Amino acid sequence: xxxIPTIQGTHGITGKPxxxxxxxxxxxxxxxxxxxxxxxxxxLPPLIDLQVNGYGGVDFQQDGLTLEQMEHASLTLVRDGCAxxxxxxxxxxxxxxxxRLQHLKQLRQSSSILSRHLLGWHLxxxxxxxxxGFSGAHDACCMLDPTIEHLLAxxxxxxxxxxxxxLAPERPxxxxxxxxxxxxxxxxxxxxTNASNTTLNEAHxxxxxxxxxxxxxxxxALDRHDNILVRALDPACWITGLIPDGIHVSPALFRLLHRCxxxxxxxxxxxxxxxxGSPPGRYxxxxxxxxxxxxxxxxxxxxxxxxxxxxxxxxxxQRASRMLGCHWSQLWKHVSTIPSEWMGLNLGLAIGAKxxxxxxxxxxxxxxxxxxxxx
Numbered sequence: 001x002x003x004i005p006t007i008q009g010t011h012g013i014t015g016k017p018x019x020x021x022x023x024x025x026x027x028x029x030x031x032x033x034x035x036x037x038x039x040x041x042x043x044l045p046p047l048i049d050l051q052v053n054g055y056g057g058v059d060f061q062q063d064g065l066t067l068e069q070m071e072h073a074s075l076t077l078v079r080d081g082c083a084x085x086x087x088x089x090x091x092x093x094x095x096x097x098x099x100r101l102q103h104l105k106q107l108r109q110s111s112s113i114l115s116r117h118l119l120g121w122h123l124x125x126x127x128x129x130x131x132x133g134f135s136g137a138h139d140a141c142c143m144l145d146p147t148i149e150h151l152l153a154x155x156x157x158x159x160x161x162x163x164x165x166x167l168a169p170e171r172p173x174x175x176x177x178x179x180x181x182x183x184x185x186x187x188x189x190x191x192x193t194n195a196s197n198t199t200l201n202e203a204h205x206x207x208x209x210x211x212x213x214x215x216x217x218x219x220x221a222l223d224r225h226d227n228i229l230v231r232a233l234d235p236a237c238w239i240t241g242l243i244p245d246g247i248h249v250s251p252a253l254f255r256l257l258h259r260c261x262x263x264x265x266x267x268x269x270x271x272x273x274x275x276x277g278s279p280p281g282r283y284x285x286x287x288x289x290x291x292x293x294x295x296x297x298x299x300x301x302x303x304x305x306x307x308x309x310x311x312x313x314x315x316x317x318q319r320a321s322r323m324l325g326c327h328w329s330q331l332w333k334h335v336s337t338i339p340s341e342w343m344g345l346n347l348g349l350a351i352g353a354k355x356x357x358x359x360x361x362x363x364x365x366x367x368x369x370x371x372x373x374x375x
Contacts, residue, residue, distance in 0.1 A: 005375065009359060042361070079318075082176065088123060102292055127165075129168040129192050135153040146173050155186065164189055165186055168193035175202055213241045240261050243271050244315075254324070268334045271311075272309050314370050
């Protein structure tokens with residue numbers, strides 16, 4: 001990561017040489033260059049990830065995380081191409097979840113690094129399905145029905161920060177919860193759910209707009225005529241998250257989902273946990289011990305189903321490119337403008353936007369190289 005007053009490069013969308021000047025943490029000027037840029041890199045809107053459970057050996061599902069740990073995780077994400085992320089907390093006892101959120105909020109307020117790169121919050125639980133398979137790696141014993149009191153407690157901590165909540169809409173109280181969340185400016189995404197078509201439609205009408213990591217958080221064996229994948233695609237009205245590692249969603253299904261879902265409604269996430277950006281080994285996700293092999297697959301030791309991801313952001317866009325058979329630049333919107341606009345973030349290549357962008361270039365080996373620029 002570099003913090004510099006100006007950068008030059010090729011505009012990632014128009015292909016024209018430009019110079020961008022930053023001032024006081026924002027983009028102050030975007031100026032076309034008369035001649036070719038002195039830098040061959042493309043300047044792009046920042047790569048962001050809305051679902052990061054941990055990174056670089058740091059598990060966000062812990063009490064008492066230190067500022068040093070959170071800054072290390074943030075800078076390791078930056079090193080691996082991610083300019084900004086949402087810290088994600090998964091299901092645990094409610095008061096503990098709020099305490100962890102409050103603690104992370106305080107750390108963010110005390111750090112220029114976290115203020116720059118930790119863009120918001122994602123609560124994945126505790127309002128999820130308790131059904132086996134749909135609950136995933138979440139502790140079903142800690143799951144709750146959502147109430148307005150829960151919502152107000154979240155808002156009291158997050159305040160004006162961007163916030164995303166994943167819930168299963170079949171839980172009692174969900175529709176009122178979704179309606180009130182929308183009024184408070186909190187985005188609701190559906191996930192870890194076995195909701196019927198009727199319930200999904202009611203949730204959409206109530207104000208839910210997203211679907212969290214489609215293709216995951218469901219049993220390996222599904223009814224071939226009626227299952228949550230089919231229901232989520234009929235109609236394809238959700239801003240849909242996909243994990244582009246070729247593991248959580250097979251390459252064939254990844255391609256099919258891109259044909260079924262409008263292109264402007266897909267965003268990519270790593271769903272990374274502590275093992276991401278670190279060597280293979282054993283890592284924690286809250287109270288769960290997980291094992292990561294050389295194949296980057298995260299599993300409970302001795303069990304087959306997945307639990308989080310060890311995917312690096314820069315690897316995600318490259319794997320998506322290979323699975324879809326197109327150049328990575330055609331997919332950049334799925335890691336930048338689509339999630340950014342959905343969450344109302346002031347990011348992008350525009351005057352007044354947050355001084356955060358990405359320089360992208362291809363090495364002689366064909367691998368994508370990303371550099372985060374912040375001011």
